[in-house]
Amino acid sequence: MISLMDHIPILLIAIPILMAAIMIFLRSIPALQKALNVLVTFCMLVLSVILLEQVWTNGIIVYEVGEWGKYGIVLVADLLSAGMVLLTLFVSFLSLVYSLEYIEERSLNSSYHSLFNLLMAGLTGSFLTGDIFNLFVFFEILLLSSCALVVANEKGGVTKSSDKMEATFKYLVLSMLGSIVMLIAIASLYATVGTVNMADISVKVSAMGAAGTLPWHIYPIALLFIVVFGNKAALFPLHYWLPDVHPTAPSPISAMLSGVLIKVGVYGMLRVFFLMFTVTLPMFQKIIIPLSLATIIIGAISAVGQTDVKRLLAYSSVGQIGYIFLGLGMGSVYTVAASLVYLVNHAFAKSMLFLTSGGIIHHAHTRDMDKMGGMIKSSPLMGTMFLIGAMSIAGFPPMGGFIGKFLLFDAGINEGFYIPIAIALLFAVLTMFYMFRAWMKMFWGETRDTKKYGEYSSHALSPLLTMPIIILALGVIVFGVYAEPLIALAQATAAQIIDPQPYIDAVLTRVVR
Amino acid sequence: MNNTLLSFTIAILFGFGTFLILRRDIIKVIIGLGVLSHAVNMLIVSVGVFTGTKVPIILGSHGEHGASGASGTIFNDALADGVLAPVVAAGTHIDYVDPLVQALVLTAIVISLATTAFILILAYRIHEEYGTTDLRELRRLWG
Structure with missing residues (x-):
């Protein structure tokens, strides 16, 4: 049992890959397939809780795959990695439970479970790896599996198959270009420093920076990494694929994409700029603050005009990712901690809203908000849940989103970034407007014209659909009412990010502090 | 001399791939992506000399x-x-x-094989749904 606990980092990657293979063989026995997948995902969730607890008490865990030291692949679990893995698996577990009822039988029984496992492997792998090339490999795993999941069919079929194809094509081509750019960056970096281990790169780049022999092409490499991770996270000039892909995906997959997958880009930025290229941080800040403000503005303005509920949520994701990057760009312990709190709250609220939008689509058989209205009478549960999510995204006090926004603005004012914070605050008001406008359009007012658009479904939602939403809603409220543990964790994580020395020591000399 | 030739080859491949992915035909875009990924593979190998x-x-x-x-x-x-x-x-x-870059490039080749296979199937399905391979016709969604 002790030895098993030592191998948690590799287990979190190996188990889903193994399960992906097993699920293909079990496709003739759907009941077993479902039960096994839910059980194993729950076990992984438990493992990730244990991992975070171990990292919190014992410091950074380094796991060598193949025992080649820093020349081989290392898996590193620091607070950021372990926390992101826990968040990923929590959202994955709930999305998986939700999709058992939501996804159409034929899609679900053939390949859905395998692909979902591969997606989880890609996510946990990219959070845990300590090797920049390995990060690329896991990016490709999660890219391919998420593309295949976007085209999975939901029950009822409100989204046309051709729309899914078009959106996936856009997503795939852009992401492939992103991977090509990432490979160029990695190759140039390897030619410069002769290693692909993140901690080793960090030591060498800082040594060159201190000696004054830093080659100029470190800066273009850093810029290429901004393009790569900006593309993953939908930062402003590279955001236009997101509002097509996230709404066309089935709701549980939208929840995964918006809740967790775009955060991989944030994670990558944190690793590359706060660990590897600490010398380029001043340049990073000058670029990332204007870009994040532009992202906030574009996301908020575009969301106001939407009539499709999932499209509105997707544009809102674009806007919210801007706030997270704003915190990173300001670059002190407090602002990074604030943006981590924001990230967790956004992951909870947005995945909950996407799952709720699945329930709404189930109820109204359309995604168009103009064809809804007065649903608070026929579907009070979905109304309440959407309201909780909308309040959190808009930043209203009892919800988690308020804590995130409050900390972010407070941190920004502490650091003296008055104008960026003023712009962000202005567009936070717009966020409030579009979220509540959507809620009122769907749930208040007269019931829709039943002759024209048909009756609302009187079919009650199964507990498999409602329970994940309720659990996430409880999470949103708990993070708003009792936020201290999350803030303490975020502070410790941010301190570890800003001072990468413990990470480097843990990887290179095995000194765990 | 050798290095110059290699650099030129890589540069030409990059240019060619970029030209192709700006075309309007889906198949040409996919070929362009393939050419680009091979250019990157050559870049990685050239790093290891x-x-x-x-x-x-x-x-x-x-x-x-x-x-x-x-x-x-x-x-x-x-x-x-x-x-x-x-x-x-x-x-x-x-x-x-350098033996490491050869391992890296092998991984990159395998990954680009998988993505190319997927995108070709996707292109086939798009052709089934839309009846065309012209990217200008694919405009039901507006970013």
Whole structure:
């Protein structure tokens, strides 16, 4: 049992890959397939809780795959990695439970479970790896599996198959270009420093920076990494694929994409700029603050005009990712901690809203908000849940989103970034407007014209659909009412990010502090 | 001379791939992506050509736990001398090709195979749904 606990980092990657293979063989026995997948995902969730607890008490865990030291692949679990893995698996577990009822039988029984496992492997792998090339490999795993999941069919079929194809094509081509750019960056970096281990790169780049022999092409490499991770996270000039892909995906997959997958880009930025290229941080800040403000503005303005509920949520994701990057760009312990709190709250609220939008689509058989209205009478549960999510995204006090926004603005004012914070605050008001406008359009007012658009479904939602939403809603409220543990964790994580020395020591000399 | 030729080849492939992915036909876009990924593969391989003493290989046998000198494993990492790659002991002059980049490029080739297969199937399905391979016709969604 002790030895098993030592191998948690590799287990979190190996188990889903193994399960992906097993699920293909079990496709003739759907009941077993479902039960096994839910059980194993729950076990992984438990493992990730244990991992975070171990990292919190014992410091950074380094796991060598193949025992080649820093020349081989290392898996590193620091607070950021372990926390992101826990968040990923929590959202994955709930999305998986939700999709058992939501996804159409034929899609679900053939390949859905395998692909979902591969997606989880890609996510946990990219959070845990300590090797920049390995990060690329896991990016490709999660890219391919998420593309295949976007085209999975939901029950009822409100989204046309051709729309899914078009959106996936856009997503795939852009992401492939992103991977090509990432490979160029990695190759140039390897030619410069002769290693692909993140901690080793960090030591060498800082040594060159201190000696004054830093080659100029470190800066273009850093810029290429901004393009790569900006593309993953939908930062402003590279955001236009997101509002097509996230709404066309089935709701549980939208929840995964918006809740967790775009955060991989944030994670990558944190690793590359706060660990590897600490010398380029001043340049990073000058670029990332204007870009994040532009992202906030574009996301908020575009969301106001939407009539499709999932499209509105997707544009809102674009806007919210801007706030997270704003915190990173300001670059002190407090602002990074604030943006981590924001990230967790956004992951909870947005995945909950996407799952709720699945329930709404189930109820109204359309995604168009103009064809809804007065649903608070026929579907009070979905109304309440959407309201909780909308309040959190808009930043209203009892919800988690308020804590995130409050900390972010407070941190920004502490650091003296008055104008960026003023712009962000202005567009936070717009966020409030579009979220509540959507809620009122769907749930208040007269019931829709039943002759024209048909009756609302009187079919009650199964507990498999409602329970994940309720659990996430409880999470949103708990993070708003009792936020201290999350803030303490975020502070410790941010301190570890800003001072990468413990990470480097843990990887290179095995000194765990 | 050799390096110049290699650099030109890579540059031309990049240009060619970029030209192709700006075309309107889906198949041409996919071919362009393939050409681009091969250009990147050549770039990675070209990174691994070293001459002189900067040879990033490991001397000695495979150690128990990485960078411990006691176990017989030698990772010569002469950061103090301004040498960044792991090097063999000074005095020996050999031309060598970095084995690591070959492993990297193998991985990259396999990954681009998988993505190309997926995108070709996607293109086929798009052709079924829309009846065309012209990207201008694919405009039901507006970013």
